[in-house]
Every structure is written in structure tokens, then in C-alpha cells.
Amino acid sequence: MKDVLVIGAGGVSSVAVHKMAKNPDLFGKITLASRRQFKCDAIAKSVKERFGVDIATAQVDADDVDATAALIERVKPALLVNLALPYQDLTLMDACLKAGVHYLDTANYEPRDVAKFEYHWQWDYQQRFKDAGLMALLGSGFDPGVTSVFATYIKKHLLDRIDTLDILDCNGGDHGQHFATNFNPEINIREITAPARHWENGEWIETPALSKRQVFNFDQVGAKNMYLMYHEEIESLARHLPEIKRIRFWMTFGDQYLKHLEVLQNVGMTSIEPVLYEGREIVPLQFLKAVLPEPSTLGTTTKGKTNIGDIATGEKDGAQKTVYVYNICDHEDAFAETGNQAVSYTTGVPAMIGAALMLNGTWKGEGVFNMEQFDPDPFMDMLNQHGLPWQVKELPEPLKF
Structure with missing residues (x-):
């Protein structure tokens, strides 16, 4: 210890x-x-x-x-x-x-x-x-973090070669608020309103924020609208798993959330440019963060589940194959154990696991590392042991989105 x-x-x-x-x-x-x-x-x-x-x-x-x-x-x-x-x-x-x-x-x-x-x-x-x-x-969270480990697990055990990787992040929970974010509002809103980017054939493809939408039926959550976004694990996966021809990240948002976000953008409340107010400079997004509910307080009212995972297409033993590795986490179960909702739980548990693997020397090295640079097996084992069990499904055909 x-x-x-x-x-x-x-x-x-x-x-x-x-x-x-x-x-x-x-x-x-x-x-x-x-x-x-x-x-x-x-x-x-x-x-x-x-x-x-x-x-x-x-x-x-x-x-x-x-x-x-x-x-x-x-x-x-x-x-x-x-x-x-x-x-x-x-x-x-x-x-x-x-x-x-x-x-x-x-x-x-x-x-x-x-x-x-x-x-x-x-x-x-x-x-x-x-x-x-x-x-x-x-990046020892869920995404980035677990989703990167899922990718290396797929490469090690499920596919000989990964051609495409889609990371799907669904929060099917309901906290009962008109508008609130499940993690730091300032970081959350900056991510969502930034242009979407994905990696394809060795280059970045950029599209306007929230302009690409698909419907996906998430296990134990149901059909949800998910939107193409940029997320940092795309950058590290493209660097460390260069065989992958296309890497994309999708996140679900409800219509009510997007309606409020659009209004806040239109009136300038999501801006990070300082404005002068009563003789002092304030950043609108930081002020918005101050008036929104604190994410750590949402656990008492949040019900439902998250479903986050990787869908990869590629080749196994000479045949084309599509596999799906994912975790489902229940908001109420997470709260019962730690007093926090599942979005915090799915990031906090991998942080603990990554720390444990460093402290016991299972993952070690000198320098700066991303999650996909290490053997996925001990991390995957600990996910099952510490509250984030994962599942593997083979899909009958590649997804069309």
C-alpha cells in the first residue's frame, strides 16, 4: 500500500x-x-x-x-x-x-x-x-480512459485489425432540472459548443457543432439522439493505434437540453470572452456556471442509466466483424454507494483503478503516457471488480451511421 x-x-x-x-x-x-x-x-x-x-x-x-x-x-x-x-x-x-x-x-x-x-x-x-x-x-477517466482501454482490449482479443472505431456516450438519466450539466458546466458547455472533429484517413474532418445527428438504441436506456463531437481520446488513439482509418465520438443530448443551450448561446451566456459589468470584467460562461446547479448535488434526484462504449469494425481470422464493448451504470446504484450520480461515478472509478495500477507497479514507465499504451487486461478486470462491469456483443453488420 x-x-x-x-x-x-x-x-x-x-x-x-x-x-x-x-x-x-x-x-x-x-x-x-x-x-x-x-x-x-x-x-x-x-x-x-x-x-x-x-x-x-x-x-x-x-x-x-x-x-x-x-x-x-x-x-x-x-x-x-x-x-x-x-x-x-x-x-x-x-x-x-x-x-x-x-x-x-x-x-x-x-x-x-x-x-x-x-x-x-x-x-x-x-x-x-x-x-x-x-x-x-x-486521461484515466471513462472517456477518455475506459473507452481507450476498450479499444486496446478489442485489438488484443476481438479483432486482428481495427478499421473504424465509434465511441458512444449515452446518459439516459433524468435529474428533474430544466437545465443542468452532469459535470463541470464550464468544461461541459465548452466541449459541446466547439466544432465537431473526427479522424479519417490520416486527417481531421471538421463540421459545425451538433450538426451531425444519429439515433441509436442503447441497451437498457432506449433510442436516443446522439451527436458527433470532438473528444480528446480521438487524438491519442489516432497517435497510438494508427491502423484505425476512422475514429469518431458521439454523445447523446435531449431536446430540452439543446433548446436551453441554444438560447444561452444566442444571448451570449456561453461566451468565454470577458465583458465589463459594473466596473469589473466577468466571463459570461463562468457566471453561468455559478448560477447552474452544482453537478455534485444532482445525485439525490437523478434516476436512469448511462451506457458508454466502443463499436469497432475490422477483421478477425480473415473475416469482417463488428464488435461492441460497453458499460451500463445505474445512477441510483452509484448514489447509494458513494453519494454521487453515475456520470461522476463512471469517471471516479477509473481514476481509482488507474491510480491502483500505478501504485502497485502493474502499469509503470518513465515519461508521459495515455491509457491505450498499457496492457488492457488488468484494468478491464478491475472494472468488473469495482462497479463498472462491461459487456461484449458481436453486431450482425457494421453500423450505417
């Missing part, structure tokens, strides 16, 4: 810390830190009540490299798990290098002033982590 420092105190962090505490054979001392320590204390209280485990809490500004490095040196963890905002990835990586500790996150870096999320900023840390003898694992 080795000690771990978790940064961030939202829903994903709450799930990850609860699951770490539930598995004392995998984790030693757990320290949870955030800019607002009272949120860490609330999570620690829940962990104590549910599992009888004490976790330490601390206050830290994750934008401050020196302060974070000082906390690392005081806590002396074997691993820093970054479950804060993607804006803070680089400062936390810098702090890990300064203090000499391994690093893990669930989403790639995104500048505050540009709605653009790409891996190159973090990939540029490769030599620095390698020279320091440290490992950084990027």
Missing part, C-alpha cells in the same frame, strides 16, 4: 476517494486537498460515515506550483491524482516534477482563454518526466 494525494473536491473526486477508502488493500493514507477545504471535509465526513475510514484534508491553490509542491513534500505521497479542472493540469504536472512524485489525471489540458483541448501541451512534458524517472498517466 502506498499513500496518495488527491487534488479537487467535486463529484468525480468524491467518487474516487470513496472507492480508494473502500479498498484499503490498494491504498495507504489518502489526503484530499482543494482550494476550498470545507468541500474536502464534507467528502471526508461521508467517507467516515460510509466506510469508517479517516482521510486527511488540506487547502491548496492548484494554480500555485510552489504551494502544491510544498503540500506534496509535506504529505509525501507516491502519487498525485489530479481531479481538479483541466486548466490546472500543467501547474500540477510542474508541481509533481518539482517535488518528485508520479502524476495522474482524467482530462487533458485546456487553456482558460481558448476553448481548445489537445494533448500536445502535456505530451511536451515527455522528456522532463522521463529524465526525472517519473510517470504521468493522462
Whole structure:
């Protein structure tokens, strides 16, 4: 068992810390830190009540490299798990290098002033982590994360060659709100309103946001509209599995959600450009985030299920084949176990699993790595053991979308 420092105190962090505490054979001392320590204390209280485990809490500004490095040196963890905002990835990586500790996150870096999320900023840390003898694992959430591991599992066990890969993310849950996001509203809305991009025949194909729609019948959820989007695992999969000719990402949205989003866009509330209001600059999207429901509070009312997975076409033993690997997660089951809804659960559990595999040396290396660079089998086994069981189906023919 080795000690771990978790940064961030939202829903994903709450799930990850609860699951770490539930598995004392995998984790030693757990320290949870955030800019607002009272949120860490609330999570620690829940962990104590549910599992009888004490976790330490601390206050830290994750934008401050020196302060974070000082906390690392005081806590002396074997691993820093970054479950804060993607804006803070680089400062936390810098702090890990300064203090000499391994690093893990669930989403790639995104500048505050540009709605653009790409891996190159973090990939540029490769030599620095390698020279320091440290490992950084990027994107150990669900998508990115589990969906990338699904792809390598398909390549290892189900197909000799993958020709096309479609990642389908369906949240069939209902939280009863007129408009709310199931994870950080600022990040969520920036992703949805950005132009869609997919990888095809060695180049990026860009289309307007939400302009490509298909209906898909999701197991235990039903028929849902899903929309073509850009998502960061496309970039890393295209780099590490170059045989794949086409990689796309689809996400479901309800009509009511899109109606509200369109109105908010039309009145400028999704903009990240500062505006002057009563003598001070504010960012409309950040103000919107402040008035929307906190995602971590939605668990009490959310019912339904998520269904997220990969559909791959390719060749097996000389024959064309289409396979579907996916997970179904129940919002109410997730809440009963950790006090959080399934969107947080499906990201927090893989963060815990990735951390465990790093700490026990199953996944190891020096430098910066994406999930698909490691053997998928131990991760897939732990998904089944820790609340995210997966299924495999062979589809009779390739999907038409």
C-alpha cells in the first residue's frame, strides 16, 4: 500500500476517494486537498460515515506550483491524482516534477482563454518526466480512459485489425432540472459548443457543432439522439493505434437540453470572452456556471442509466466483424454507494483503478503516457471488480451511421 494525494473536491473526486477508502488493500493514507477545504471535509465526513475510514484534508491553490509542491513534500505521497479542472493540469504536472512524485489525471489540458483541448501541451512534458524517472498517466477517466482501454482490449482479443472505431456516450438519466450539466458546466458547455472533429484517413474532418445527428438504441436506456463531437481520446488513439482509418465520438443530448443551450448561446451566456459589468470584467460562461446547479448535488434526484462504449469494425481470422464493448451504470446504484450520480461515478472509478495500477507497479514507465499504451487486461478486470462491469456483443453488420 502506498499513500496518495488527491487534488479537487467535486463529484468525480468524491467518487474516487470513496472507492480508494473502500479498498484499503490498494491504498495507504489518502489526503484530499482543494482550494476550498470545507468541500474536502464534507467528502471526508461521508467517507467516515460510509466506510469508517479517516482521510486527511488540506487547502491548496492548484494554480500555485510552489504551494502544491510544498503540500506534496509535506504529505509525501507516491502519487498525485489530479481531479481538479483541466486548466490546472500543467501547474500540477510542474508541481509533481518539482517535488518528485508520479502524476495522474482524467482530462487533458485546456487553456482558460481558448476553448481548445489537445494533448500536445502535456505530451511536451515527455522528456522532463522521463529524465526525472517519473510517470504521468493522462486521461484515466471513462472517456477518455475506459473507452481507450476498450479499444486496446478489442485489438488484443476481438479483432486482428481495427478499421473504424465509434465511441458512444449515452446518459439516459433524468435529474428533474430544466437545465443542468452532469459535470463541470464550464468544461461541459465548452466541449459541446466547439466544432465537431473526427479522424479519417490520416486527417481531421471538421463540421459545425451538433450538426451531425444519429439515433441509436442503447441497451437498457432506449433510442436516443446522439451527436458527433470532438473528444480528446480521438487524438491519442489516432497517435497510438494508427491502423484505425476512422475514429469518431458521439454523445447523446435531449431536446430540452439543446433548446436551453441554444438560447444561452444566442444571448451570449456561453461566451468565454470577458465583458465589463459594473466596473469589473466577468466571463459570461463562468457566471453561468455559478448560477447552474452544482453537478455534485444532482445525485439525490437523478434516476436512469448511462451506457458508454466502443463499436469497432475490422477483421478477425480473415473475416469482417463488428464488435461492441460497453458499460451500463445505474445512477441510483452509484448514489447509494458513494453519494454521487453515475456520470461522476463512471469517471471516479477509473481514476481509482488507474491510480491502483500505478501504485502497485502493474502499469509503470518513465515519461508521459495515455491509457491505450498499457496492457488492457488488468484494468478491464478491475472494472468488473469495482462497479463498472462491461459487456461484449458481436453486431450482425457494421453500423450505417
